[in-house]
Structure formats: structure tokens, C-alpha cells
Amino acid sequence: MTSTLPAATDPKVPAQRRATPAAGPHGRPGPPGRLRSSRPDLVLCGVLLVAILIVQGWNIADYPTLSDDEGTYLAQAWAVQEGRGLAHYTYWYDHPPLGWIQLAALTWIPAMLSPESMTVGTMRAVMLLVSGVSAVLVYVLGRRLALPRWAAGLGMVLFGLSPLSVVLQREIFLDNLAVMWTLLAFTLAASPSRHLWHHFGAGMAAATAVLTKETMLVVLPALFVTAWRHSHKDTRKFALTGAVTACALIGFSYPLFALLKGELFPGSGHVSLWEGVRYQLTRPGSGFILDRGSGSWDVLQSWLYYDRVLPLAGLAGALLLLATWRWSVTARALAGPALTVAILAALALRPNGYLPAMYVIQALPFLALVLAGSTASVAHAVLRRRRDRAERRTVTYGRYALAAALALAACAYVVPRWYDGARTAVTTEANAPYEAASRWMATEVADPDSTRVLVDDAMWLDLVHAGYRPGLGVIWFYKADLDPAVTKTMPRGWRDIDYVVASPTVRRDAKDLPNVRAAIEHSEPVAVFGTGEDRVEIRRVETAGGTR
Structure with missing residues (x-):
């Protein structure tokens, strides 16, 4: 026998199916669920x-x-x-x-x-x-x-x-x-x-x-x-x-991950989640x-x-x-x-x-x-x-x-x-200087495998594919000052760098990075792509003994 109760009170209809659709903007039932x-x-x-x-x-x-x-x-x-x-x-x-x-x-x-x-x-x-x-x-x-x-x-x-x-x-x-x-x-x-x-x-x-x-x-x-x-x-x-x-x-899987690695709290010789949170907050x-x-x-x-x-x-x-x-x-x-x-x-x-x-x-x-x-x-x-x-x-x-x-x-x-x-x-080619600088570094440097170059991360993978050693050959420029694993491979500081690809990002942030700033100050541009603030400069670092 068909129930005469309305769907909203019919005990045979599960509660979740009895729910009426949400009202629309005009007070009428909303759209279908599917x-x-x-x-x-x-x-x-x-x-x-x-x-x-x-x-x-x-x-x-x-x-x-x-x-x-x-x-x-x-x-x-x-x-x-x-x-x-x-x-x-x-x-x-x-x-x-x-x-x-x-x-x-x-x-x-x-x-x-x-x-x-x-x-x-x-x-x-x-x-x-x-x-x-x-x-x-x-x-x-x-x-x-x-x-x-x-x-x-x-x-x-x-x-x-x-x-x-x-x-x-x-x-x-x-x-x-x-x-x-x-x-x-x-x-x-x-x-x-x-x-x-x-x-x-x-x-x-x-x-x-x-x-x-x-x-x-x-x-x-x-x-x-x-x-x-x-x-x-x-x-x-x-x-x-x-x-x-x-x-x-x-x-909570993220702090658990840090805890299992012994990196939840600050300590000697390792990074920590607490330091990361403190950095973000301060x-x-x-x-x-x-x-x-x-x-x-x-x-x-x-x-x-x-x-x-x-x-x-x-x-x-x-x-x-x-x-x-x-x-x-x-x-x-x-x-x-x-x-x-x-x-x-x-x-x-x-x-x-x-x-x-x-x-x-x-x-x-x-x-x-x-x-x-x-x-x-x-x-x-x-x-x-x-x-x-x-x-x-x-x-x-x-x-x-x-x-x-x-x-x-x-x-x-x-x-x-x-x-x-x-x-x-859809019409502007804003990245032509980056592309030209990447091609220059790939074709004009004689021995990429033994060359050390500071770049921003926008070009890092380009140079990895061009034959530069990832991490220590092509170096994300922040790491030359901030990562102990990189700085310990640079006993002479900026003198251990051969080139700096000075993009707008590198030039802007170099003031707070001593090694990067010194490398730029002791270098000469060998190629410049683009003009004005958006230009990308390839600079060869000079040492006391002459130009590299």
C-alpha cells in the first residue's frame, strides 16, 4: 500500500533522503543534486x-x-x-x-x-x-x-x-x-x-x-x-x-612527520618545524x-x-x-x-x-x-x-x-x-630575456660540469638540463649564504663562484646576501638580455689573480 504520509515524515524514507533541497534565491527549491x-x-x-x-x-x-x-x-x-x-x-x-x-x-x-x-x-x-x-x-x-x-x-x-x-x-x-x-x-x-x-x-x-x-x-x-x-x-x-x-x-600527519624525523623542535645540526613556524609568524x-x-x-x-x-x-x-x-x-x-x-x-x-x-x-x-x-x-x-x-x-x-x-x-x-x-x-613575450640567458649559458660556457654559477630558481632547472651539476654547480643564489651544506663547499666565499646570472630577483635580494652581493660587485657583465629593470645580466666573477 502506498504511504499517505508526506515524504518529510514518512518513516520508510531515510532521513537523508527526506531532506528537501536548499531554497534558491527566489525561495523556490534549489537545483537538482546531480x-x-x-x-x-x-x-x-x-x-x-x-x-x-x-x-x-x-x-x-x-x-x-x-x-x-x-x-x-x-x-x-x-x-x-x-x-x-x-x-x-x-x-x-x-x-x-x-x-x-x-x-x-x-x-x-x-x-x-x-x-x-x-x-x-x-x-x-x-x-x-x-x-x-x-x-x-x-x-x-x-x-x-x-x-x-x-x-x-x-x-x-x-x-x-x-x-x-x-x-x-x-x-x-x-x-x-x-x-x-x-x-x-x-x-x-x-x-x-x-x-x-x-x-x-x-x-x-x-x-x-x-x-x-x-x-x-x-x-x-x-x-x-x-x-x-x-x-x-x-x-x-x-x-x-x-x-x-x-x-x-x-x-596532524605533518607535525607527526617532523616528530618521527626528530625535527619537530629546534636542535643542533638539523632544521625543525618549530623554526619554520616561528619564521612565518615573525x-x-x-x-x-x-x-x-x-x-x-x-x-x-x-x-x-x-x-x-x-x-x-x-x-x-x-x-x-x-x-x-x-x-x-x-x-x-x-x-x-x-x-x-x-x-x-x-x-x-x-x-x-x-x-x-x-x-x-x-x-x-x-x-x-x-x-x-x-x-x-x-x-x-x-x-x-x-x-x-x-x-x-x-x-x-x-x-x-x-x-x-x-x-x-x-x-x-x-x-x-x-x-x-x-x-x-596572450601577446606579450615577457620571458625572452630569461630564454636568451639560458641559451647563452648552455652554449657559450666551455665546461658546464666544472662551472659554478649563481641563478634564481626560475632558471635553475634550465641549467641542470644544460649539463651543470645540480646543487653545487648551478646554485640557487640564496643557498650561497643561507645553506650550510652549500657554504661549506665555498671556503673562499664569492671567489669560488664563476658566474652570476643577475636577474631582477637576484639583484633585488643580493643586498641581504653577503656572498651574492660580493660576487656581483666583483664581476663584469659579459652578456645582457633585455633592458631596464627587467634585464637579465650574465656576469663573470673576477678574482685577485685576474678574470676567470
Whole structure:
């Protein structure tokens, strides 16, 4: 006999299946739980994904300029592939190693097929996979947070096609990997089916994000808010406990690793996790972000140079959603992403905190979601339907006209600015000086195997493939002063160096590195590639007995 009880009270229906879908922005039930069965969603997401991959992939090796951080992470991944340990030099606990272990896995097949391709410019291509997965997760998360299809698509476009995203997501940064895992955690936490294993999975994905880039730890409160809101009331405590437990157990594997190696606390003759944490907490700040002339102000301006729309409008959207949380369905649905933006913004506003250029990467998907969600909320507030059917017909045409006018106005402002940023990204050859310097070092030095050269990590792997001895022949320039394993092989200090490849990074940081500074001061340029501040100089070191 068919039950006459409603599904919400029918004891034959499991609690997790009785749960009604989350309400959408208009108070109606949200989208279906399985987006893969929705053809319109698949088509829209697929078309947007292709556009994002084309824009981000075009000219990816030549723009933006190669960074030392990219080279460091890729060189560490190369060391893992080659069985040389967790890093190409002495591993110290600056970041957990899971990030570049993932890079090692992503670059393993290309490096195996073509070993010489294991360079920063070439291996940037693997970041397209990370960007593509993250973009799809933004769309899926938007739909699971009950955004209408057009708003979820808008969030995906904002995340993937903002010039700020195009530039930063191309680069081999741990933050991009960590964001992918964080988005997966939020997507699992917001699962409409509300299975307990989804919340366990969210905790595991969150722990992976933290072990990829430890700064993702600060967004965990927002993740747990999302898990709480999207869990069933009958199993909410179990779900949240499972998410927290899974996250904690996996997260504690890192200090356990240090403990088992005898490197948890400082001691003689070894690095320690405690020293790494202390360094991160006590490193010199870059000033207040709103203080003109501070390092943080310069970082903010570099973000706004590429895109003012997503950072500023996204932050405004997050504040709007948080302010209207009590009476807005959309604000409650997007509480997790809005809280994430607020947390990251509050940390960026510390009076004398350290603000790296890649910090904004962590906020990009959540800025996109809250901007899309606040746009949907405002559109609904302005264009909501009237109860009277006759009046509704009148309003319908006005609704579409006003929506079209607002969309055209937004496009008129945003598209020209985004077009300029995208054109720069797909046409500029910013890395020609690096490539020319690498070719010179590979072809003009008679005996690379016995030559010692200081370089930044962006070029380190290029010279390894050119025949220079990794570690002690081609030397990451910081290590000439900071790594005892390297300095003990240089009894005469800078006099044991043959060449310095003085990139902008080397010239900037040499002032704090005595051996590097002295090597530059006692050298003459033999080749210069590029002009101005972006030039790359190859300098031959001179000794008291004459030129080497």
C-alpha cells in the first residue's frame, strides 16, 4: 500500500533522503543534486570551460614573467621525481611538501617523455588542468548553493576570465593547487544529498588544501559553517564531527612527520618545524595595505592593475551578503563563501602583516561566487514578481528590459578593461630575456660540469638540463649564504663562484646576501638580455689573480 504520509515524515524514507533541497534565491527549491544529469548545466559549463582554457593557455609560457617561487616549487617537484628527497636542497619547513609532491605527479609523464621540458615555462601548461578543475568546481558549488544557472555561469566567468585570474592561475603556485582542494571541500560540504561521507570527504579535502599551502587553515571556519548549514538536522553533529575529525587527523600527519624525523623542535645540526613556524609568524611585515608607499600597498596596486572589478566588487558583494544574512535566502546560502572573503580581507588589513602577491589567489573563487550571488540577489530584489497575474505580465517585459540594460551597462564597463588585460596576457613575450640567458649559458660556457654559477630558481632547472651539476654547480643564489651544506663547499666565499646570472630577483635580494652581493660587485657583465629593470645580466666573477 502506498504511504499517505508526506515524504518529510514518512518513516520508510531515510532521513537523508527526506531532506528537501536548499531554497534558491527566489525561495523556490534549489537545483537538482546531480548536475551531470542536467543537459543545460553541462552545456553551459562546458562552453565556459573551453573559453577559460583557451584564454589562460594562449601564450602561457611567455607571460607573466617567470618568478623565483615558480622555479622553487618546480625544482622541488623535480627532486621528488628524481628520488633526491623532498627538495633540491636541504628541506626546511617553510611549506608542507604535499604541494610540490602533487606537482611532481602532474609533471611526471611530460618529464618522463621529454626530460628537458621540465622547466618553468613549459610546465606551466599543467596548471591549465588545475585551473579547469577549479573553474568547474566554482560552477558546481554555485549551483549547490542554489544560485540560478546564469549566476553560477557568471561566477565561473568571473573566476576564470578575470585578467587577475588569467595571470595568477597560469603560474606554478601552491596556492592554485590549494584553492582547487578548498573548492572541492566546499562542494562536498554543500552536497544536496547530505551523505555523511560527503562531510568526511570535505574534511579530507580541507586537510589536503592546508597541507598544500598552510595559509588555507584560516578558511576552515567558513567551510565548517557551510557543512553545518547543509547537513541534515538529524545527523548534523555527526557530520560536523566527522568533517573536523577527518581534517584534524590528516592535518596532524605533518607535525607527526617532523616528530618521527626528530625535527619537530629546534636542535643542533638539523632544521625543525618549530623554526619554520616561528619564521612565518615573525617575518618582517610589508606594512598596512592602505598605507601609500608600503609593500602591501604596492601588492594591492598590482592586483588592481589587472582587475578592479573582481576584488572590489567581490568584497562589496561579500559585505552585502553578510549584512543581509538574516532576511536574504541568497545571503544565507552563500554564508560560507562570504565569510571566507571577510576572513581573508581582515587578514590582509592587519596593520603590519606580510602580504605576498599570490595571496589574492585564495580569495578569487569566493570573490567570484559572492559577486555573482549578490548580483542575483539584487536582481531579484529589483525585479521580483507581483502577486497579481495581470500585473505580472506587465512587469515581465520590464524585468527583461531592465535586466538587459543592467547587463549592457556592466559589459560596457568591464569588457574593455578585461579585453586589455587578456590581450596583454596572450601577446606579450615577457620571458625572452630569461630564454636568451639560458641559451647563452648552455652554449657559450666551455665546461658546464666544472662551472659554478649563481641563478634564481626560475632558471635553475634550465641549467641542470644544460649539463651543470645540480646543487653545487648551478646554485640557487640564496643557498650561497643561507645553506650550510652549500657554504661549506665555498671556503673562499664569492671567489669560488664563476658566474652570476643577475636577474631582477637576484639583484633585488643580493643586498641581504653577503656572498651574492660580493660576487656581483666583483664581476663584469659579459652578456645582457633585455633592458631596464627587467634585464637579465650574465656576469663573470673576477678574482685577485685576474678574470676567470
